Amino acid sequence: MVPLRSVVLAGGGTGGHIYPLLAFADALRRHFPQVRITTLGSPKGMENQLIPAAGYDLRVIPAFQLPRSLNLDLLRTPDRMYRSAQAAGEIIDEVRAEVVVGFGGYVSVPAYLAAWRRELPIVIHEVNVPAGVANRMGMKFTKRVAVGFPHQLEQVDVLRNARLVGVPLRTGITRMDRPALRPQALYHFGLRPDLPVLFVCGGSSGARTINLAVAAAAKPLAHAGIQVLHVQGGRNEPFDVPADLPVPYVVVPYLSDMQLGYAAADLMLCRGGAITVAETTALGMPAIYVPYPFSNQEQRRNALPVVESGGGMLVDNSELTPDWIERNIIPLARDRQRLAAMGQAAAQYGRRDGDEQLVRFVWEAVGR
Numbered sequence: 001m002v003p004l005r006s007v008v009l010a011g012g013g014t015g016g017h018i019y020p021l022l023a024f025a026d027a028l029r030r031h032f033p034q035v036r037i038t039t040l041g042s043p044k045g046m047e048n049q050l051i052p053a054a055g056y057d058l059r060v061i062p063a064f065q066l067p068r069s070l071n072l073d074l075l076r077t078p079d080r081m082y083r084s085a086q087a088a089g090e091i092i093d094e095v096r097a098e099v100v101v102g103f104g105g106y107v108s109v110p111a112y113l114a115a116w117r118r119e120l121p122i123v124i125h126e127v128n129v130p131a132g133v134a135n136r137m138g139m140k141f142t143k144r145v146a147v148g149f150p151h152q153l154e155q156v157d158v159l160r161n162a163r164l165v166g167v168p169l170r171t172g173i174t175r176m177d178r179p180a181l182r183p184q185a186l187y188h189f190g191l192r193p194d195l196p197v198l199f200v201c202g203g204s205s206g207a208r209t210i211n212l213a214v215a216a217a218a219k220p221l222a223h224a225g226i227q228v229l230h231v232q233g234g235r236n237e238p239f240d241v242p243a244d245l246p247v248p249y250v251v252v253p254y255l256s257d258m259q260l261g262y263a264a265a266d267l268m269l270c271r272g273g274a275i276t277v278a279e280t281t282a283l284g285m286p287a288i289y290v291p292y293p294f295s296n297q298e299q300r301r302n303a304l305p306v307v308e309s310g311g312g313m314l315v316d317n318s319e320l321t322p323d324w325i326e327r328n329i330i331p332l333a334r335d336r337q338r339l340a341a342m343g344q345a346a347a348q349y350g351r352r353d354g355d356e357q358l359v360r361f362v363w364e365a366v367g368r
């Protein structure tokens, strides 16, 4: 492979856009150790914490918000869009980028515009159906679109001619030996090795409904011998957990080492964000998905193929009550055989090579 020299990556907002970008950056580095990697972010997104922490160069460009759909409102934001695109263009010129790779989020739009004006190749990675607003706009400028999941190609959507590459996932997750890491993970969280662990995580921002429902079921879970590892989520208010439980219920604000959570877990209770689904299935992790109800059904669509293949359960946000948890999660978490079967079915659906596949796609786009 003739090496790539300079790549600009754009993506921001929540973890769902940033972690694939970082996993892709790591894979680029492995293939092309000398490549210059520059990332574009907006002033307030999670990229401001996550990208510098991962050791990559983050350039913040002025923010602007797109209207939620492609309509005439777009014409009213040209000034701010122009300033953002100009800032993105200056960075693209400075680092002599050969290609711009976008993962979605508002910050991708100025990057796509600036790359298009310079006639640079643009590659878009999209994980949702319907595709996000920013990426849909980018698709006006390029046909090089990669998707994370087979179900995205089956929709009557702009994505039907995309290339299926999978989702770039952090190697800390894809290369983990779960049984080998488990003792260390349990020790890290102060969990017992002899009892099942329910891992609760509502995506990168946390999920209030899930937090409150599980915390309210803390007593029955504990009395059934089920330990809980609960990620509260950075943007959520704390919740109360009874102090006198007979088994551990561990609350953490956020996990930078997400693989430790997965290693400790026997069963996951989570939202259906695309990257979460990619990770649980890559790991063969049995999961109960509670899709976020307010965004176009995209999370339901993410989880449905996994659930239909036997790799998990689906429950509506409005149905996730302490009573539901008691009736459904307690018997499942104690049934090792059923968990193993679910995990195997999930693994059939999962894939681990999205980072490598996307590197190849981008390399082809540059025409080397």
Ligand SMILES: CC(=O)N[C@H]1[C@@H](OP(=O)(O)OP(=O)(O)OC[C@H]2O[C@@H](n3ccc(=O)[nH]c3=O)[C@H](O)[C@@H]2O)O[C@H](CO)[C@@H](O)[C@@H]1O
Pocket: 014, 015, 016, 017, 019, 127, 128, 201, 202, 203, 204, 205, 231, 253, 254, 255, 256, 257, 258, 271, 272, 273, 274, 275, 276, 277, 279, 292, 295, 298, 299
């Ligand atoms: C409400 C909403 O609009 N959610 C969207 C958002 O979800 P969100 O940003 O929550 O993204 P995902 O659920 O897809 O991924 C969350 C990521 O954060 C990581 N993580 C999470 C918690 C933690 O403590 N530590 C940690 O590392 C997970 O391992 C995963 O890599 O982006 C996804 C990808 O575009 C979309 O599919 C979701 O629909």
